[in-house]
Amino acid sequence: MSQKKESFLSKYVFSTDHKTIGKQYLFFGMFFLLWGGLQAMILRWQIAYPETTIPIVGHLMFPDTNGALTPDTYNQVLTMHGTVMLFWAVTPLLSGAFANFIIPLQIGAADMAFPFVNMLSFWIFFLSGVILLLSHYGPGGSAASGWTAYPPLSTPVGGIPGWGQALWALSLVLMGTAVIMGALNYITTIIRLRAKGMNYLRMPLTVWGLFLSSILNAIFVPIIAAGLIFLLLDNVLGTQFFVAGPKATIAGGDPLLYQHVFWLFGHPEVYILILPVWGIVSDLLSTFSRKPAFGYHVTVICMCIVTTLSGLVWGHHMYVAGMSPLLGKSFMFLTLLISLPTSIFFLNWLGTMWRGSLRFETPMLFAMSVVFVFGLGGLTGLYMGTITSDMYLHDSMFLVGHFHYTLAASVLMSSFAATYYWFPKMFGRKMNPLLGKIHFWVTFLALNYVFFTMLTVGYAGQHRRLFDPSAYDFIKPLMGLNRNISTFAFILGGVQILFLFNFFYSMFKGEKAGRNPWEAATLEWTVDYPVPHGNFSTPPVVKCGPHEYSNPKVKGKDWASQTEEIPA
């Protein structure tokens, strides 16, 4: 396979090599991460300095209003920030870039089970992103009903004109199609193409996380796709599946049906994003603590339990939507049940570092910071998962802080960890460690100020999605803190330029990395850069688990690759 002559197009554009597709997803995800980040900066500018010209990008993006936001463009930017970050930044990074690049290499496969479908999946994803971006320039601008797009606001009855909502739904359906294709590919690859000796309980936890995440994708994305097709019909054909009340002209619609369908997908989506994070962090903590992942089997079982429960808790997003008491209580019980397996594997993270020999390389710093931010994100979930405290904190800035700790902080910190960690296998060079550490500390501190202070103002009563929060007297005293959040958000955004510089500089000028710069045990580190199309010259045979670090039976080094026999 590797000897075949390839043209530029088939090698870099329409490649079926999982590593190339992984890199394509990486650049695609990074582009949208920047786009979504820019939108966050614009939102924070509006909160801090309402209705003033946004520096640098203002005149370019909002020429009609002197470069300032208006309530309608604010809602558009808010909607696109959420949508882009979740579905076009974080999803392609985790379920696209890392899943593609890592799964075949770590299980010892030559490629994905369906390389052509893999390529097709990326280009459908790409198309969906183009449609979403272009919706900004269509009549009426982009969608403006929040990333949750609750009808009837997201239908013609909602009074938001233009094509934005329809294009939003269309691009999400396309994106969902790409994700389903990817997920089926990953599941098949993991089940069918594991190397000899790579049984399920020798798979790295990263693969476990991506495996479970793909299963959730394959089950739940079709549900939201169906819901979004109905929403699309409501928008373009005048049906009213999700419209009721005095404004409905056709009987039988139900806005709550959409909320159920949305969250039946939407809550597993949280775990779709967080399961790969758990896997990556578990593996990295083990590698850089030079110690096997503590309680590997228990961690795997806990991840499976969480995966199962994740489909049974969606109602906790709807506690204040007029839910029947019986349903409310059931959802609350199931939601809080998740803390049991979660706290057990969280303990295993600490167990991995306990009595280890911790190497504070850049990926390790990011991985350890996930223990911190996910701890806070998980614990603040208790407030949201309990009905009576949710009555007060629902739709508040406290909620915004909570899900940014779990989704933004945990997912991005682990994505950075993964990028610094696998960069040598992707590009043959290491990223600069000094720049990496500066990037880490500024990101970590700024991010915590931003999200913690969101919890603070939410606790004091501020609700969310406000064009100008000072319209309310009870929020006026909180405006100083809101401006501080903005300042630190700009620092957080600004320091990512350092990351980008490091990324592209190191790609060409970074220190050359050997085959195994981190002295890691998993299979991807047994092949030299550049890894050829087809990966392994001879199919690897796996002889031990993924975390053989500091095993006293292995002489001369503190690790053993999965292809090595551990002496008896």
Added chain:
Amino acid sequence: MSIWGLPFPQDISTNGHLIDALIQYIDLVLVIFFGIVVAALVFFIIRYRSRPGHSAVYDKGNKIGNVIFAICMGLLVFCSIDAVIEHMSFRDLKDVFWNFPQGKNVLKIEVMPQQFAWNVRYAGPDGEFATADDIVAPLSQMHVPEGVPVVVQLSSFDVVHSFYVPQIRIKQDVIPGMVTTTWFQLTKTGKFEIACSALCGNGHYKMRGMLTSESKEEFDKWLAEQATPASSGDDIWGDTSSGSSVPKNWGWKWQAKS
């Protein structure tokens, strides 16, 4: 003051303290468990940092003792956090928040929000809604007497809104096509803001109402004053920005709640 740096807003209701107490309990366990995590992290970073002469202990943590310890810790977390807050929350829901007061002294109010205002309706002398003697308050004005249980039924005219008064600690979504219910009893007089906490369109950020809490006498006087203009036939809903107005007879028959 709280662990988050700011206190709750003032509590003006008989039941808000139940929610505050639950939240403060979660604050407490969060400090304990997150404190343990941070302390462990700091300790590990110092004690187990890689350095010459120090090596890791080969321990897979898969001995039966490790597993039992992990499960015990999980159960400890579950029993000390989840079981307690579930108990508190279930109790408060059953006794208070989902136990809507009945009887003669209860004030019933119907609310129909629209983009971007609150329509408020009182039953009038006959005690029945959707009748000719209903009293409609001026747009976005809700008056209630202090010390009287108030049951509010809500249904939206257009999109999903959410009724939120920070000082009462209550949010209740308002859905078109169905009626949702909440209740409260105030302990203080004064003027308090009603906010819409669910994104409902361009005017969401200024969909502000005013809740006036006053003595029973002042309230009765105010209600009597409203009775005349509401039945005069003037269209007082014309000044909203949504373009279409709520019809004058928007009320519904009071929905019985268990």
